[in-house]
Amino acid sequence: IGYMAKLAEDAGFQNIWITDHYNNRDVWTTLAVLSMMTNKINLGTGVTNPYTRNAAVTASSIASINELSGGRAILGIGPGDKATFEKMGIDWDKPLTRVKESVLAIRAFLAKEQVNQAGFKGAQMAFSTSKIPIYIGAQGPKMLELAGAIADGVLINASHPDDFKFAVPMIRQGAEKAGRKPEDVEVCAYASFSADKDPVKAINASKIVVAFIVAGSPENVLERHGIGMDEAKTISEAIAKYDFKSAMATVTARMTEAFSVSGAPVDCRARVDELLQTGVTQIVVGSPIGPNKESAIKLIGKQIIGK
Ligand code: F42
Numbered sequence: 001i002g003y004m005a006k007l008a009e010d011a012g013f014q015n016i017w018i019t020d021h022y023n024n025r026d027v028w029t030t031l032a033v034l035s036m037m038t039n040k041i042n043l044g045t046g047v048t049n050p051y052t053r054n055a056a057v058t059a060s061s062i063a064s065i066n067e068l069s070g071g072r073a074i075l076g077i078g079p080g081d082k083a084t085f086e087k088m089g090i091d092w093d094k095p096l097t098r099v100k101e102s103v104l105a106i107r108a109f110l111a112k113e114q115v116n117q118a119g120f121k122g123a124q125m126a127f128s129t130s131k132i133p134i135y136i137g138a139q140g141p142k143m144l145e146l147a148g149a150i151a152d153g154v155l156i157n158a159s160h161p162d163d164f165k166f167a168v169p170m171i172r173q174g175a176e177k178a179g180r181k182p183e184d185v186e187v188c189a190y191a192s193f194s195a196d197k198d199p200v201k202a203i204n205a206s207k208i209v210v211a212f213i214v215a216g217s218p219e220n221v222l223e224r225h226g227i228g229m230d231e232a233k234t235i236s237e238a239i240a241k242y243d244f245k246s247a248m249a250t251v252t253a254r255m256t257e258a259f260s261v262s263g264a265p266v267d268c269r270a271r272v273d274e275l276l277q278t279g280v281t282q283i284v285v286g287s288p289i290g291p292n293k294e295s296a297i298k299l300i301g302k303q304i305i306g307k
Contacts, residue, residue, distance in 0.1 A: 001025075001033070002037040006037060007294065007298065008041065008297055008301075009038050009039065009040060009041040010301070011298055011300065011301025011302075011305065012301045012305045013285070013301070013305070014042060014282075015042040015074065015282070015284075016038075016042070016044065017045070017046025017047075017076060017155070017190070017284055018034075018044070018045060019046055019047070020045055020047060020048040020052075021081060021084055022084055023084065027045050027048060028061045028065070031045070031065045031073075032065065036068065038072075040072070042072045042073070043069055043073055043074070044074035044075065044135070045074075045075055045076045046137070046155060046284070047078040047136075047137035048076065049077060049078055050077065050080075050098050050099060051080050051085060051092070051098070052080065052085075052088070052090065055101075055105045055106050055109070056105075056115070056120065056123050058075070058077070058102075059105075059106045059109035059110055059125060060109075060125060062075045062106075062110075062132055063110060063127065063129040066130065067127075067129060073132050074132065074133045074134075075133070075135065076136075076155055077099065077102065077106070077134065077136060078136060078137025078138065079092070079095035079098065079099050079137075079143065080095070095143075096142050096143060096146060099146065100146055100150065103136065103150055104117065104150065105117055105118040105120060106134065107134065109124070109125050110125070110132055112125050133153060133186075134151055134153075135147075135154060135155050136150075136151040136154050137154075137157070137190075138155070139156065139158075141170050144156075144167050144171050145170050145171070145174035147171055147174065147185065148171035148172060148173065148175040148182070148185055149174040149178035152184075152185065153186030153282075154171055154185060154186070154187055154188065155188045155190045155284065156187070156190055158190070158191070159191035159192055159193075159261050159271075159275075160225065160258050161274045161277070161278050162224055163221070164187070164275060164278035164279060165278055166224070167187075168187060168279035171187060171279075172279075186282055187280050187281050188280070188281070188282040188283070189275050189280045189282070189284060191284060191285070191286055192206055192209045192210065192213065192259060192260040192261070192286050192287060192288070193260065193261045193284075193285040193288075193289060193290075194206035194209075194260060194261070194262035194288050194289065194290050194291070195263070195264070195289070195296050195304065196290050196291050197264060197299070199262075199264040199267060203253075203256050204291070205262070205288045205291040206256055206262040206288060207251040207256065208244060208248055209259075209260065209287050210256050210260050211239065211244070211248055211250070211251050211255075213259040213260075214227065214231075214232050214255055214259065215232060215235050215236040215239050217259075225254065225257075225258035226254060226258075227258065231250070231252070231255075234250050235250050261283075265299055266303075268300075269303070
């Protein structure tokens with residue numbers, strides 16, 4: 001991962017976002033290593049949550065990464081992944097309230113204030129840090145509005161302009177209601193991205209990721225992209241049986257178009273431009289990146305970022 005991070009930094013990427021799922025590699029260990037192996041790229045949690053980690057501990061962790069990296073840390077935090085919480089025996093109680101209270105508490109911790117909110121009773125950090133931006137991972141209308149009201153940025157799991165035509169006005173509404181300028185909130189498209197010189201290879205590489213997105217999408221999102229519940233059900237059933245081959249075979253062109261930015265660099269660049277027109281300000285190159293990650297990072301640097 002250190003090698004890939006350095007490659008991304010050299011290719012001109014500005015931020016690295018590391019996911020937080022209990023069953024995958026630990027986000028803080030990874031960010032600590034990346035802090036030491038990179039020089040200028042920003043490093044963020046994309047995204048952690050207030051259920052598996054206490055907000056005071058999260059404040060200490062992100063402040064430590066900020067110190068290790070020379071001020072390059074960004075905290076991404078969201079309500080978390082419901083499916084994994086069920087398996088961990090964690091109650092997903094009032095996620096909106098929980099994210100809001102945690103963001104405000106973490107901000108207070110990072111300002112070295114004594115914290116007496118969100119259940120804390122006078123807790124306080126013993127060390128100071130420079131300002132760390134806080135981004136919220138959001139999908140639902142209320143979470144998007146909350147992000148507009150209190151966050152420095154919002155990370156949205158989507159790849160198609162239509163999803164941002166829905167999301168951006170909600171973020172702006174949240175910002176305006178809170179008396180902020182909409183442009184104070186960075187809008188990041190956390191996209192499933194796949195680039196290759198050969199567009200067919202690029203699209204094929206995105207299919208397994210797209211299959212999981214289709215299976216996990218709510219009905220209104222599928223409807224927005226003209227995908228039937230029956231089609232999604234076929235894919236979910238194949239995934240439930242670990243039959244990934246059938247799941248991928250059932251992924252249609254409409255699905256890859258809706259749920260990924262994939263193709264030759266020129267196709268990806270055209271989609272990036274469309275996304276930027278909806279009010280998106282940052283594109284996150286998410287899984288799979290490309291059929292070959294290493295060459296895709298270089299290709300994206302040269303032919304997409306550099307254009
Ligand atoms: N989740 C992870 O666990 N790990 C990751 O690495 C990760 C990355 C990531 C990146 C981008 C991104 O957009 C999301 C990402 N996620 C990741 C998922 C994220 O944590 C959330 O699961 C995802 O964004 C879905 O959240 P959501 O914005 O749809 O919010 C949920 C909670 C929701 O239902 N929101 C509703 C809404 O309209 O926004 C509001 C619900 C509400 O109002 N609840 C009330 C409250 O107080 O919370 C209570 C209502 C009641 O009656 O109890």
